Amino acid sequence: MGPRTTPADKEKLVQMDSIFREIQTIYDAGTPIFAKENIRQVGEELRRFQDGKHNDGGNITMRGVNGVDYEVFVHPPRRGPPRENEVPGGLTWIIHYHALEYLTSFKLSDIAVFDLQSAYLPMKIGAIIRTRNENVKDTPLRPAPPEEDLTTYWAIEREWKTSEHYAQLQEVLANVEIPIPLTKVIAVASGRPVVQTQVNKRRVLHHSLISDLHSTLVRRGLFLPAASSTKPYIQDPAYTQRDRDILRSAEFTILDDPQAWLELDDSSVLVCINADFPVADIVADICRPALIIWDKKRGPHPYWTVTPRVKAMIENEYIETKFPDHECFGNLVVLVRKTS
Structure with missing residues (x-):
């Protein structure tokens, strides 16, 4: 009972x-x-x-x-x-x-x-x-020195850039037609690059995707000239000081919550991989980013159904392109805003 x-x-x-x-x-x-x-x-x-x-x-x-x-x-x-x-x-x-x-x-x-x-x-x-x-059996490895963290980070990124997945992603990005000049790339909830004292491959690739997306779009001339030298913005309240040190060295600008939402506008690129909060609902209320890469399943929470407002935004205002499959990225899709 x-x-x-x-x-x-x-x-x-x-x-x-x-x-x-x-x-x-x-x-x-x-x-x-x-x-x-x-x-x-x-x-x-x-x-x-x-x-x-x-x-x-x-x-x-x-x-x-x-x-x-x-x-x-x-x-x-x-x-x-x-x-x-x-x-x-x-x-x-x-x-x-x-x-x-x-x-x-x-x-x-x-x-x-x-x-x-x-x-x-x-x-x-x-x-x-x-x-x-503090169980030595669970966490046998001590934190690596900062220079070793960054060496590991770059090694994971270099390996990814030689993969078939990277080539497929470059093909997708080469064919993206964005209706307006861009000013910034903003990523939220990409996860901590350090897990259980060690640099984590999955989380590094999340961030590598962000920086590579930024550099590819700049190379294609899709950024306004004044904005082409900006670094990609990232925000995740879970970042520790060690994470921040790695990511600043990897050429990111780290924002504190909720600054990413205040920066996000119609000339932005938004990246969100497996967030644990309702990103789509926030976006549908505040702006229409020119390009979105996010998880199609909308997150694991039972409350996170696709609301009518989100559904209308995606179906009426964006063109959906498949993101190349990769075990570290989940079920991502690429949404490009339609021309007016």
């Missing part, structure tokens, strides 16, 4: 249902769920937490999809007892992005934790505690 529903629960369910219907009506009217101004506001609040001013939590004001400002309390992470051989690491404050279906549906088990005050918020701030495992 499931949990018993009390009269108070029933009353709350009525309130929840009313909120879900209202949010759906707001969405159906064409109102952006992720507006740039709201993203900017959340970013400013996030900075305060990242600066160490609210490590114990704190009140912040955030705007809901209904246009109303709500004061909500951001809770610090719960520090449970560490597992065997596990040592707590640093605290990282991040933004959680919530898709439309998350905002308009629920399970009965959600009733107790459902917060009416934050129900309209598509973005929330939370914290994660990093941990490291």
